[in-house]
Amino acid sequence: MKRTQKDTEDSARQIGRRSLVVGGIFIGTAAVLAARMRYLQVERADDFRLLAEENRINIRLLPPARGLIFDRGGVLLAANEQNYRITLVREDAGDVDAVLAELGRIVNLDMVTLQRARREIDRRPPFVPVTIADRLSWAEVSAVAVNAPALPGISPEVGLSRVYPMSGDFSHVVGYVGPVSDYYLEQTGDTDPVLQIPDFQVGRNNIEARLEHTLRGSAGTKRVEVNAGGRVMRELDRDPPEPGSDVQLTVDAGLQNYVEARLHGESAGAVVMDCETGEILALASAPTFDPNLFVRGISTAAWTDLNEDRYRPLANKATQGLYPPGSTYKMIVALAALEAGLVTPEETVTCPGHMDVGNRRFHCWRRDGHGRVNLVESISQSCDVYYYELAQRVGIEAISEMAHRFGCGVRHDLPLSGIAEGLAPTMQWKLQNRGAAWVVGDTLNASIGQGFVLNSPLQLAVMTARLATGREIVPSIIRSIDGISQLPPPAADMGFDPGHLDQIHRGMWNVNNDRRGTAYGARVEVADYKIAGKTGTSQVRNISAAERASGVIRNEDLPWERRDHALYVGYAPYDSPRFACSVIVEHGGGGSAVAAPIARDILLRAQLGEVPPPELYPAGQRHDIERMHRDLPILPSPPVPTGRTVRSQA
Amino acid sequence: MSFLEYNVKSMPSGWRKVLYLNWGLILLLIAVASFGFLMLYSVAGGNFDRWAEPQMERFALGFVAMFIVAMVPIWFWRNMSGVAYGISVLLLLYVEFFGSVGMGAQRWIDLGFMRLQPSELTKITLVMILAAYYDWLDLSKKSRPLHVLIPLVLIAVPVFLTLRQPDLGTALLLLMGGGAVMFVAGVHWAYFAGVIAAGVGAVTAVFTSRGTEWQLLQNYQYRRIDTFLDPSNDPLGAGYHITQSQIALGSGGWTGRGFMEGTQSRLNFLPEKHTDFIFTTLAEEFGFIGAASLLVLYILILVFCIATAVMQRDRYASLLVMGIAVAFFLYFAINMAMVMGLAPVVGVPLPLVSYGGSAMLVLMVAFGLVQSAHIHRPR
Structure with a gap:
């Protein structure tokens, strides 16, 4: 079928016209596209x-390594431990x-953690690493690393976690760290960006809490290039974190261990101080608890226990516990009377076993009474009537x-949680x-240290140190921070008549070394290590007249x-x-029978440096x-100073 | 030479045909494809093997196919139009039934060395059958309703099949490409005016019915439209790709960040960075100058095609070349409009640049047809 010449020409003309229209549309559209390109x-x-x-640069925080805590001899009390964990990336797995089943053949997986991890895996984007197992041993991590080809998506990772090598011994001094809670942020008003780092730990108690800003250090940053999903593509640069300052305490790890061990089984508190400098050498509260439990996240059962x-293991009886000091308060009264000139050391008071004041009888x-007692005897025999x-x-x-x-x-003023003020009552106070x-x-x-009077073991230790030296000893527990000494200057003399103090000292000597002394049983046989002290037994109940008549229970x-x-x-x-040392055994019975032997052992341990x-x-x-x-x-051998420190974190 | 409708004074034969190829067009095609190789190398992060090398192999294959198609006289292809259309519809039916049952809803057929998408093939065969139809049709009958209905059916069959896949982008390209051939063939403009009026009416109806009891679309469909009109409505959802694409493109500036220096596309802020959104990477790395250059190259290809079409005295050849030109235009115009936020996100690749075997091969065969028409044109 062949077209006529005319038809062919018509067709070509028409196609030409319409093609030009189409071409015009092409150009018009292209112009719009070009204009848009220019605009954008x-x-x-x-x-x-x-x-x-803004899309591509993301700033990530790098956690600083927490400052280490040492005892006075360089024994590590709080360290940072490499925490090996295993993470899984769903996308790669x-x-x-199948991968988890394979992993289960290599390391022991906790079922509860595993189930939590499974939920986490389903919830998070596929490229986010999810922790499958935490706190693995080096052997387990090695096993996983060796089997890496069979475990796609699984990678062993390392972070830093707080560890307390002395376990329970220092939980009432060093304290512990824990995760950052909303409550913590609200309470402290702390806006340090480092707190936003996942799994970051802050001090929750005692030194760890009170020296938080010293120990924490400051966060580093790294700038990373991320893709649309937030996955890190590469690191652009980094500003390394500044680790926290190392803190050296005045405490002696060996002595502290001995004191905690000696108080074992009792509900008790004890403080040992250096009489000269005020440095606290041991500050113990029994029973104690393992602070490592809190770092790992304590189980409900353990917390309830x-x-x-x-016996309230969580309470620090040495600093927070307040007790009527009983007869340990008598030196205060004696010195007040001596300094006021209202009694002479030689003067005697006859003790018939009681004293009637007004219409009340004080026993x-x-x-059967002490008979005639002078000042020294009143201390050594602890005569109440005197x-x-x-x-x-x-x-008063x-x-x-x-x-x-x-x-x-x-x-x-010590950087510990909750230092009790105690009470030395006055008339005004009662009113x-x-x-x-x-x-x-x-x-x-x-x-006689009863009634309204309340003291903590710490206060009694400070009192004893001041009595022993006659100087205004101030307690301290931080020896140095990053090697810079934090100790207070030498204490000033309190200005007492040396003769008066000497009378008190003689009374306290006789407590332990005179046959009639209340703590004669707790004496030391070697002259170089002789101790002086005062017992106390404080009542927590009233003894009624009826009970007294029928014999005190x-x-x-x-x-x-x-x-x-x-x-x-x-x-x-x-x-x-x-x-100087103070010991309180809660509901322990008599001071001479229970507290004095403990204090003697502690003072001997402090003097000898060994059991x-x-x-x-x-x-x-x-x-x-x-x-x-x-x-x-007791630790079989005293803890040794360690130079091994973990300073930085990847 | 009984197929010729015109007198041929001189017709190249044998290897002499090579000299009569439209070499300008070939150079343009190579230039555009080279943009593609560069960008594929770049988005793969400097990896040649990943996308650039297979793309070059396909371009070479397509180039050979273009030569073979170009050497064959255009009248042979006219006689093959019906067969080609029939085969492509059968292939569409094949993936419709067997693809969904046996192979998990795939749109392609594995040929071993490449995966052929019948819908891509259909873009050319539809133009071929329409050109052949109008070549056959008596000129005076072209605007009669019955003779308008026949090409509409020819267009509707593959459009329906690709919509079923579902591949809205290709279906739109087929519809517009077919319509363009009908327009160039001289169908009365009133039909087109009618269609445009109906389209405007439908859009108006859709929008005015919103929120009333008889609204025409589901709420989520309205939200998609909202997102297209203002991507910032839903920056992390459906609008995300459009927003990210514009950020990447805009951050290129005048001269771009430099080759291999683009951050947005390489860091996966973009979807389909090596296929549908490759223009974004190009615009980011080479800036306005690079992007405009590509646009100019595309326009030049169209100019060469229109020139070839107008030079023809053969109705089939003219219509075929114009149909191919329109299909090519629709490809890059829709793609560019999409990444620049002027059109909704539909899956349309950037011709000769985006990574993809079928589209590349089919386009090169189509340019083979253009070359064939050019060689065998009247002189």
């Missing part, structure tokens, strides 16, 4: 360039179940003023807080929480005091002491 790439180029930069234990702990007499002469205001001078009723006038009976009670026959507190304060060596040998003890006690030292959970 020329007019708005700067806007888009900015947006592009392919068949997640700690909370419901009637001495010894029912102090009832002194209290009436001196009055002078007693409390003296108590304050010795740090009782004063909040000592304000109890709404009642002070009566003379209150003064009598206060003179013995402590052993009372329920635990109604028994007396046993107290002891002392120092050693007697000639040139170096160590005291039996030769230092009275002959009759050596066998028992030896057996006790064998049974106590």
Whole structure:
């Protein structure tokens, strides 16, 4: 079929016309496209360039390594441990179940963690690493690394985690760290960006909490290029984190371990101080707990156990516990009377076993009385009636003023959680807080450390150090930060008459070394290590007249929480005091029977620097002491200073 | 030479035909494809093997195919039009039934060395059958309703089959490409005016019905339209790709960030960075100058095609070349409009630049047809 020439020409003309129309549309559209290109790439180029930069650069924070905590000898108390964990990236793993099953053959996987991880894997984007197992041993991580080809998507990773090598010994000094909670952020108002790092740990308690900003360091940053999904493509540059400062404490790890061990089984608190410098050498509260439990996230069961234990392991009895000081308060009263000139050392008071003031009868702990006692005897035999007499002469205001001078009723400034203020009561105090006038009976009670008087073991230790030296010793627990000394300057003399102090010292010497002394059983047989001190037994209940008539119930026959507190304060060596110590055993019974032997052992350990040998003890006690030292959970060899420190984190 | 409708004074034969190829067009094709190789090398992060090398192999294959098609006289291809159309419809039916049942809803047929998408093939065969139809049809009958209906059916069959896949982008290209051949063939303009009026009416109806009881689309479909009109409505959802694409493109500026220096596309802020969104990378790395250059190259290819079409005295050849030109135009115009936020995101590749075997091969065969028409034109 052939077209005519005319048809062909018509067709060509028409196609030509229509083609030009189409061509016009082409050009028009192209012009629109070019205009759009110009608008985006020329007019708005700067806007888009900015947006592009925001898109691709991401700043990641690098966690600083937390400062280390050492004891005075360089023993590591809080360290950073390489924490090996295994992560899984879903995208790389392919068949997640198969990979997890394979992994389960190599390392022991915890079912609960695994289920949590499975949920996490399903929830997160496929390229985000999810932790499958935490705190693995080096052997397990090695096994995973060796089997890497069979475990796609699995990678062993390492981070830093806090570890407390001395476990429970320092939980009441060093404290522990924990995760950053919303509550923490709200309470502290802390806006440090480092807190936003996942799994970052902050101090929750004691030194770790109070020196948080010293220990924390500051975050580093790395700028990374990320893609649309947030996956890191490469690192552009990094500004390394600045690790926290290392803190050296005044405590002695070996002594602390011994003290905690010696208090084992009791609900007790004890403080050992250097009499000269005020450095706290040991600050123990028993029972204690393993701070590592808190770092790892404590289980509900373990938490309930700690909370419901009637011995209250979580409370720091050495600094937070307040107890009536009992007879350990008597030196204060005696010194107040001596300094006021209201009594002479030679003057005697007759003790018939009680004293009647007004229509009330105040008893001495010894029912048949001490007979005639002078000042030294009143201390060594702990005669209550002598102090009832002194209290009436001196009055409560002078007693409390003296108590304050010795740090009782004063909040000592230590970087620990919750330092109790205690109470050295005054008339004003009673009127304000109890709404009642002070009566003379209150003064009598206060003179033997009962009634309103409340002290913590820390305060009693400071009191003892000041009594022993006559200088205004200030307690301290931070020895140095990054090698820079934090110790206070030498303490000033308190300005007491040396003769008066000497009388007190002689009384305290006789407590341990005179046959009639209340702590004669807790004496030391070797002259170089002789100790001086004072026992105390503080009642936590009222003894009624009826009970007194029928005979006071013995402590052993009372329920635990109604028994007396046993107290002891002392120092050693007697000639040139170096160590002051206070011990309180909650509901322990008598101070001379329970607290004094503990304090003697502690003071011997402090002087010797090792577990005291039996030769230092009275002959009759050596066998028992030896057996006790064998049974106590004391470290077999003292902890050694370590130079190994983990300083940086990848 | 009984197929010729015109008198041939001189017709090249044998290897002499090579001299009569439209070498300008060939150089343009090589230039555009080279843009593609560069960009594929760049988006693969400097990896030659990943996309650039296979693309070059396909371009070489396509080049050979173009030569073979060009050597065969155009009248042979006219006689093959019906067969080609029939085969491509059968292939579409094949992937429709067997692809979905046996091979998991795939749109392609594995030929061993490449995967052939029948819908790509159809873009050319539809133009061929329409050109052949109007070549056969008596000129006076071309605007009669019955004779308008026949090409509409020819267009509707593959459009329906590709919509079923579902491949909206290709279906639109087929519809517009077919319509363009009908327009060039001289079908009365009133038909087109009618269609455009109906389209405008439908869009108006869709929008005015929104929020009323008788609204025509589902709510989510309206939201998609909203997103297209203003991507910032949904920056992390459906609008994300459009926003990211514009950021990448705009950040190129006048001269671009430089070859291999683009950050947005390489860092996966873009989807389909080696296929549908490759223009974004080009615009980011070579800037306005690079992007405009590519546009100019495309326009020049169209100019060569229109020139070839107008020079013809054979109705089939003219219509075929114009149909191919329109299909080619629609490819790059829709793609560019899409990445620049002027059109909704539909899966249309950038011709000769995007990574893809079928489209490349089919386009090169189509330019083979153009070359054949050019060689065998009247002199």
